[in-house]
Amino acid sequence: MTTRRTESLTGELAPGGAGEQFLLPGAVIGDGRYRLLAQFGVDERAGAHLWRARDNQLRRDVALTVLVGQASDAKRAADARRTLERAAHAARFAHPGMARVLDVLSLGNGVSPNEGLLGIVVADWSAGTDLVDLVAERPLPAATAARLLEPLAAAVERAHVAGLVLGVDHPQRIRVTPDGTLRLAFPAPLPEAVPRDDVKGLGAVLYLLLTGQWPLPGGPAAVASAPIAPDGSIAPPEALNPAIPHELSAVALRSLEDTSIGGIRTSATLLSVLDQAAESAEQTEFLRPVVPGTEDDEGPVWTTRPPARDRARRRKLAIGVTALAVATVGILAWIGMMLIDFFGDDSGGTGNTVVVSQPPPKDGETAPPRPKPAGPVKPAQVAEYNPEGSEDDEKDATNVTDGDPGTLWETDTYKQQFPALKPGVGIMASFADPVRFAAVTVESPSPGTVVEIRTAPSPTPTLEETKTIASATLSAGRTEIQLPNAEPSQYLIVWITKLGEGNESALAELGFVRAS
Incomplete structure (x- = not known):
């Protein structure tokens, strides 16, 4: 399969372009360190050639994004420098949905200007299958497509929280891992790319998985372009295949549309909506009857032989x-x-839940009535919020919503109480849409910890941009913090202002209750 795709891709290249005469299997680039093995695509928008190569020094395979161009072309050289800078920033980002950036080579630093190259991004090699090859014969079942995309969407969301853009808007940059998930294999975002471009890229990948067609400009010649209406709108996936559930078709289309007319704006929203649509598609596929002789009778997309139908x-x-x-x-x-x-009734139960009501806002004023809870709401993302200091326990932040009180997110052990070294540390929960909250529940083994509930205007706010809406001293076990004055917010922070015994605190579970 690899040899066949390499030949077809080589045939697509325009001969004689800047630097292309050096990009042949067996050629050595990067000051003699990397030997080219096979080409896996070309992103013509950036002059980026995507190669599998051999690291002669470490004797392992790597993925190279080779930026082709002449140093005398001022704009192309400036764009390449910006792409290399963004790739270098992504080197500190680690997620299963993206290949790890190992090195970035620029002119005079691993790249010779005589080769007609402007830079190279080196990443871990991602074993598996080309995304384009996966849909070459036919699109995927709707639920399979959605579940394939979720890890890549999670990587994009985590990167956006960290202030990074990944560049998932070209199908040949993405591969399918042996575990059956999508991975950005050739990370190097375009110089002008913004987070919204990643959202559109995810929608385009979902569109490709569902229809086998690519809806964005600049796609590879080997992939058919999606139909465009006279008014410039993209045909919905369900219009090309009525078997595609409306919910999943809408996710793909809304990700590609202008946000001013109902499009999906953020990766957090996309991830939440995608999960709901995937569950709906799975239920639809489970209930749909299998009619002998139809293509549904052939089993999963990776099965080559129809299963035998017998009494056993x-x-x-x-x-x-x-x-x-x-x-x-x-x-x-x-x-x-x-x-x-x-x-249930807190007074008569055995859950040891302590309810904390907030004081009246002014002297003599009656406290507003407690909002009626409408039900729990699950965040699309949780992450450590630590704007002033190094991370305490960032890797375990998701433990607070995993449903297991035995797993914890813990602060460091400090020599002095807050705010001696920094004002505090906490957990930020991001939701798909703004929510009006009735309460937040905190399970903690650290009695005496003082927390504030804060709202934030964005996923990466400064502490000054957040607003305190409630505070409480935690008891051992569960503490319910009522939020009578909460305005709808998409970002909620549980902020620790005083540590527990031993100048350390831990959170086991966080729960968020929507107001009716």
């Missing part, structure tokens, strides 16, 4: 469906018990 198989299927039904009833019963425990 039908009997096993019936047993499996029965077991699934029993398991589903058990899960629903468990969820019901959890909801009863969550919304």
Whole structure:
């Protein structure tokens, strides 16, 4: 497969272009360190050639994004420098959805101007399959496409929180891992790229998975372009294939549309909506009957032989469906018990929940009535919020929403209480859309910890830009903090202003309750 794609891609290149005469299998670039093995694509928008190469020094395969051009072309050289700078910034970012940037070579620093090259981005090699090859024969089932995309969308969201743009808006930069997830294999964003371009890129990848067509300009010649209406709008995926669920078709289309007319603006929103659409598509595919002779009868996209249909198989299927039904009833019963425990009477239960009401806003004023809870709401993303200081326990931030009170996010142990070294540290929860909250619940093994509930205007605010809406001293176990005056907000911070015993604190679980 690799040899066939290399030949076809080589045939697409315009011969004689700047630097292309050096880009042939077996050639050595980067001061003799990298030997080119096979080409996997060309992003013509940036003059970026995508290669698999061999690192002769470390004796391992790497992914090279080679920027082609002449140093005398001022604009091309400036664009290349900006791309290299952005790639260098991404080197500190680690996520399974993106290949790790190992090195960035520029003119005079690993790249010779005589080669007609402007720079090279070196990344870990991503084993697996080309994204374009995956959809070459036919598009994927809707639920499979959505689940493939989720890890890549999660990487984009995490990068945006860190202030980075990844550049996922070209299909040949993305590969399918052996684990069945999408990964940005050739990281090097365009010089003018903004976070919105990543959102559009994710929508375009979903469109490609569902239809086999690419909806953005600058795609590879080997992939058909999506139909464009006379008014410039892109045809919805469901118009090309009625079997595609409307919800998933809408996710792809809204990601590509202008945000001023209902398009999806942020990666957090896309990730949340994508998960909901994937669940809906999975239910639809589970309930859809299989008609002999149709393409659905051929099984998953990676299966090459149709399964045999006999009595034994039908009997096993019936047993499996029965077991699934029993398991589903058990899960629903468990969820019901959890909801009863969550919304049950605090005074008569055994959950040891301490409810903290907020004082009246002014002397003599009556406190506003407690908002009626409408139900729990799950954040699209949680991350450590530490604007003034090094990270405390960033890698374990997601423990606070994993449903397991035994896993913790912990602060460092400080020699002095806040604010001696810094004003505090906390957890930021990002939601798909603005939410009016009735309460926040905090499970913690660190009694005496003082927290503030703050709202934020963006995913990366300074502390001065946040607004305190409630405060509480945590008890051992669960503390419910009521929010009678909360305005709708998309970003909520649990901010620790005083550490617990031993000048350290830990959070086990955070819960967020929407107001009715």
